[in-house]
Amino acid sequence: MTVTKMSWRPQYRSSKFRNVYGKVANREHCFDGIPITKNVHDNHFCAVNARFLAIVTESAGGGSFLVIPLEQTGRIEPNYPKVCGHQGNVLDIKWNPFIDNIIASCSEDTSVRIWEIPEGGLKRNMTEALLELHGHSRRVGLVEWHPTTNNILFSAGYDYKVLIWNLDVGEPVKMIDCHSDVILCMSFNTDGSLLTTTCKDKKLRVIEPRSGRVLQEANCKNHRVNRVVFLGNMKRLLTTGVSRWNTRQIALWDQEDLSMPLIEEEIDGLSGLLFPFYDADTHMLYLAGKGDGNIRYYEISTEKPYLSYLMEFRSPAPQKGLGVMPKHGLDVSACEVFRFYKLVTLKGLIEPISMIVPRRSDSYQEDIYPMTPGTEPALTPDEWLGGINRDPVLMSLKEGYKKSPKMVFKAPIKEKKSVVVNGIDLLENVPPRTENEKTRSNE
Numbered sequence: 471m472t473v474t475k476m477s478w479r480p481q482y483r484s485s486k487f488r489n490v491y492g493k494v495a496n497r498e499h500c501f502d503g504i505p506i507t508k509n510v511h512d513n514h515f516c517a518v519n520a521r522f523l524a525i526v527t528e529s530a531g532g533g534s535f536l537v538i539p540l541e542q543t544g545r546i547e548p549n550y551p552k553v554c555g556h557q558g559n560v561l562d563i564k565w566n567p568f569i570d571n572i573i574a575s576c577s578e579d580t581s582v583r584i585w586e587i588p589e590g591g592l593k594r595n596m597t598e599a600l601l602e603l604h605g606h607s608r609r610v611g612l613v614e615w616h617p618t619t620n621n622i623l624f625s626a627g628y629d630y631k632v633l634i635w636n637l638d639v640g641e642p643v644k645m646i647d648c649h650s651d652v653i654l655c656m657s658f659n660t661d662g663s664l665l666t667t668t669c670k671d672k673k674l675r676v677i678e679p680r681s682g683r684v685l686q687e688a689n690c691k692n693h694r695v696n697r698v699v700f701l702g703n704m705k706r707l708l709t710t711g712v713s714r715w716n717t718r719q720i721a722l723w724d725q726e727d728l729s730m731p732l733i734e735e736e737i738d739g740l741s742g743l744l745f746p747f748y749d750a751d752t753h754m755l756y757l758a759g760k761g762d763g764n765i766r767y768y769e770i771s772t773e774k775p776y777l778s779y780l781m782e783f784r785s786p787a788p789q790k791g792l793g794v795m796p797k798h799g800l801d802v803s804a805c806e807v808f809r810f811y812k813l814v815t816l817k818g819l820i821e822p823i824s825m826i827v828p829r830r831s832d833s834y835q836e837d838i839y840p841m842t843p844g845t846e847p848a849l850t851p852d853e854w855l856g857g858i859n860r861d862p863v864l865m866s867l868k869e870g871y872k873k874s875p876k877m878v879f880k881a882p883i884k885e886k887k888s889v890v891v892n893g894i895d896l897l898e899n900v901p902p903r904t905e906n907e908k909t910r911s912n913e
Contacts, residue, residue, distance in 0.1 A: 492783030514791030520799030533560035576610035688728035702750030
């Protein structure tokens, strides 16, 4: 297969996103003095929504993260209150897409926890979670909220299992048990009827999450997959990974046939992981290298050549991870189509980067802001678990961000008891820790 260098492909296409540029926030609009975690786990360690920024921090004994109201920019005090209930390092955090003061975290202590952040942010350390979810027998590396259903959360552990939690009852209700090694990444299609995963066993999978059935599987020997993202409703997946020659590359796949990638493109010879971000509204793909300061962006189409290189945002400061603002939190009056929150570890700095479409007119730009998934769920947990799929409830960004009627999270009352999923008690029969994990935890 011939691998083409993308940046040199001539641009014959006219695109409204051809001149998108990245604009870094002024220093006073950054968040400074934050002891960003030194953990080497390949996650973003950062989650953002229209109200809060959450960052996993370096902490002695147990794991903790900061939650800062977005308007509270500038220097953060060293004794700023933290969310600190976990007994081990926090490995991932994600905001609930429908309730903006609810955040999920997972940790090396094998638990997943759900936290409720008070209205104006934390006034003191928070140690009590709304819900403590136990079901994994090893550390938990990833959490993802279902994109259209309220209170359905997915977690992936080092026990190679994905658990689906119904937070209405506070229990795991399904277990996906098809991976033979650590799961590196999870991504949903638009209505959440399909889940794709990358795994350390070098396989890319498309899974029907409720049955746990693997619909498609690719053995990626030549393109070692790291990250995967569903490209909205295009029936396509994009993976980032490493070629046989240890160069960074991306591959585009047809979700219904993973026998061969549609295209593979070499990016460069650097070694950091490539994080992909996809914006279904503009069909733009952003690629950000961990440990370098660049963000490349492309436009994706269903026709060949599928991927068109647009431009590159450059910065000398290396990024450890990036948070992404949901669409309804963007500044539509500035023609902002995407916003990153970049973690600059050495400076203890979180730097917002806005991707902007240059326009002369001040009026609302209908063509770059189509109706977009909003803050209202399309389904209840019972409906989704019962087999119903529904597209996201869309909202217009025209009026700026209109707050939808407030949803509130009600924690179920739980007694301590066994946790049985697929007929297996997850809290019994904890297998011995693997050598691999023992050595890893000693590093």
